[in-house]
Amino acid sequence: MSAPVEDRRESWDGPVPVPTGATVPFWEGTLEGDLRYQECDCGNRQLYPRAVCTDCGAEDPPFEESEGVGTIYTYTVCHVPGEPGFADRTPYIVGAIELAEGPRLLALLDADPDVLEIGASVAVTFWRLSDEAAMPVFVPE
Amino acid sequence: MAEPILAGVAESELGETPDRNWLDNAAIATVRALEDAGCSLADVDGVAVAGGNDYMPALVLSEYLDLDEPSFLEGTEIGGSSFEHFCGHVRDAMTRGEADVVVVAYGSTGKTGPGRDRSLEETHPVDGFVRPTGLFRPPGAYAMAARRHMHEYGTTEEQLAEVAVSTREWASMNPKAAQQDPITVDDVLESRQIAEPFNLLDCCLVSDGGGAVVLVSEEKARELGVPEIAVAGVASTSTHRQDISEMPDMTTTGAAVTGPNAFAQAGITHDDVDVAEIYDSFTYTALVTLEDLGFCEKGAGGEFVSGGTTAPGGELPMNTQGGGLSYCHPGHFGIFVLIEAARQLRGDYEGDRQVDDAEVAVAHGTGGLLSSSSTVVLRREA
Ligand SMILES: [Zn+2]
Numbered sequence: 476m477s478a479p480v481e482d483r484r485e486s487w488d489g490p491v492p493v494p495t496g497a498t499v500p501f502w503e504g505t506l507e508g509d510l511r512y513q514e515c516d517c518g519n520r521q522l523y524p525r526a527v528c529t530d531c532g533a534e535d536p537p538f539e540e541s542e543g544v545g546t547i548y549t550y551t552v553c554h555v556p557g558e559p560g561f562a563d564r565t566p567y568i569v570g571a572i573e574l575a576e577g578p579r580l581l582a583l584l585d586a587d588p589d590v591l592e593i594g595a596s597v598a599v600t601f602w603r604l605s606d607e608a609a610m611p612v613f614v615p616e
Numbered sequence: 617m618a619e620p621i622l623a624g625v626a627e628s629e630l631g632e633t634p635d636r637n638w639l640d641n642a643a644i645a646t647v648r649a650l651e652d653a654g655c656s657l658a659d660v661d662g663v664a665v666a667g668g669n670d671y672m673p674a675l676v677l678s679e680y681l682d683l684d685e686p687s688f689l690e691g692t693e694i695g696g697s698s699f700e701h702f703c704g705h706v707r708d709a710m711t712r713g714e715a716d717v718v719v720v721a722y723g724s725t726g727k728t729g730p731g732r733d734r735s736l737e738e739t740h741p742v743d744g745f746v747r748p749t750g751l752f753r754p755p756g757a758y759a760m761a762a763r764r765h766m767h768e769y770g771t772t773e774e775q776l777a778e779v780a781v782s783t784r785e786w787a788s789m790n791p792k793a794a795q796q797d798p799i800t801v802d803d804v805l806e807s808r809q810i811a812e813p814f815n816l817l818d819c820c821l822v823s824d825g826g827g828a829v830v831l832v833s834e835e836k837a838r839e840l841g842v843p844e845i846a847v848a849g850v851a852s853t854s855t856h857r858q859d860i861s862e863m864p865d866m867t868t869t870g871a872a873v874t875g876p877n878a879f880a881q882a883g884i885t886h887d888d889v890d891v892a893e894i895y896d897s898f899t900y901t902a903l904v905t906l907e908d909l910g911f912c913e914k915g916a917g918g919e920f921v922s923g924g925t926t927a928p929g930g931e932l933p934m935n936t937q938g939g940g941l942s943y944c945h946p947g948h949f950g951i952f953v954l955i956e957a958a959r960q961l962r963g964d965y966e967g968d969r970q971v972d973d974a975e976v977a978v979a980h981g982t983g984g985l986l987s988s989s990s991t992v993v994l995r996r997e998a
Binding site for chain 2: 489490491492493494495496497498502522523524548549550551552553554555556557558560561564566567569570571572579580581582583588593594604608610
């Protein structure tokens with residue numbers, strides 16, 4: 476996959492991910508429009524990226540590329556900004572997205588709150604927030 | 617196994633304490649709770665502290681109170697359920713003969729104290745996945761879980777609001793409660809939107825303040841001549857921490873594990889429970905915990921809390937001081953559920969504020985983002 480990456484570096488005032496350790500390959504992928512998760516040799520799939528497999532304990536489980544699609548497990552429409560730089564965005568939507576591959580991911584949903592539904596299909600896009608990272612943002616399919 | 621006796625309880629000033637720091641509030645509550653138990657700082661040989669703004673809170677409070685070489689020190693941080701969790705460790709310590717008088721304390725300046733200003737470099741890598749979403753935590757995280765419950769079980773915003781309405785009824789009888797004016801379901805639904813489905817009145821207060829309880833051995837309790845409120849069961853667990861999307865099933869909390877364990881230790885059933893003090897950081901927190909503790913079927917929490925079941929005069933009096941929604945909420949509300957449970961079992965109140973002949977109480981703590989659960993069963997010995 477290679478999903479669209481929109482450059483938001485100029486307009487973004489919110490927190491910016493800082494790639495460190497096990498998360499570096501994930502954030503590298505986002506700059507190319509790739510959503511990566513870890514898939515261990517034992518079969519376990521996980522996100523956020525960690526230095527060990529949460530199933531078998533193997534160190535540094537390798538990354539795979541997600542298809543970038545999933546469903547909304549749940550969501551909330553935020554009327555109070557939770558971080559600096561979000562005051563002008565309210566209301567905005569944060570969802571827990573269940574990727575087709577299994578792992579769940581917390582992410583902004585760029586959608587109309589009035590037609591949102593748990594279980595709806597969504598696809599990933601990216602907002603580039605810094606030279607090092609782009610944030611996954613999901614849109615209705 | 618020895619059962620610690622909850623011998624004394626107290627709060628510091630609640631609400632706004634701009635001239636106090638977290639430690640002042642914890643220390644004030646500690647001294648008052650010792651006085652309530654009929655003993656003094658000189659008797660203390662154990663300290664258990666969570667919260668505050670220090671990563672070595674047990675050491676800091678021991679120094680502040682100039683304790684004489686305490687033999688039991690505990691500072692495990694599992695958020696709002698820490699104090700219930702401590703009850704088990706205190707039981708173990710007392711069984712080993714390690715301590716006879718342990719203070720469990722908390723202090724905060726959650727309302728007037730300095731805010732936290734952290735950079736992402738200083739925090740956990742998962743924050744890079746969570747904070748850029750702008751999610752207002754904890755309300756937004758609990759709201760997402762509530763939304764999932766509504767989806768799976770048909771729970772309604774009106775039913776969530778019932779929790780706030782019934783706790784406010786209790787608060788109206790508590791002079792220490794920050795909010796005492798009665799409210800209706802409509803008031804909750806019409807209050808300012810925070811994170812859907814939560815409105816302002818679905819969310820706990822933000823307060824300064826502290827609380828403390830004194831746990832003593834059975835021998836010491838007899839010496840002091842206090843009413844014997846025994847810690848009859850304790851259990852803790854966690855399901856996740858920093859990211860609500862890591863919660864395996866957002867409609868089932870750790871209380872589904874800790875409730876049955878604590879009840880079994882105490883040898884009680886739900887029918888034995890006279891009063892429930894259930895962590896209510898949000899309306900949903902109390903609703904889902906009631907389900908998981910087994911007071912109703914899974915998914916039937918909405919129905920259960922409707923119609924005054926948990927209100928004064930109801931079948932299961934809950935959060936009889938007004939809870940975190942109406943009484944106070946300095947951050948780790950878990951200390952206050954123990955305090956109120958003890959007061960109800962001692963029969964400290966008059967009129968409708970007192971649950972008739974309360975002998976068994978459940979005190980439940982929740983920490984993090986619906987992340988940890990600790991259940992304590994307290995029983996008044998005949
Ligand atoms: Zn593995």
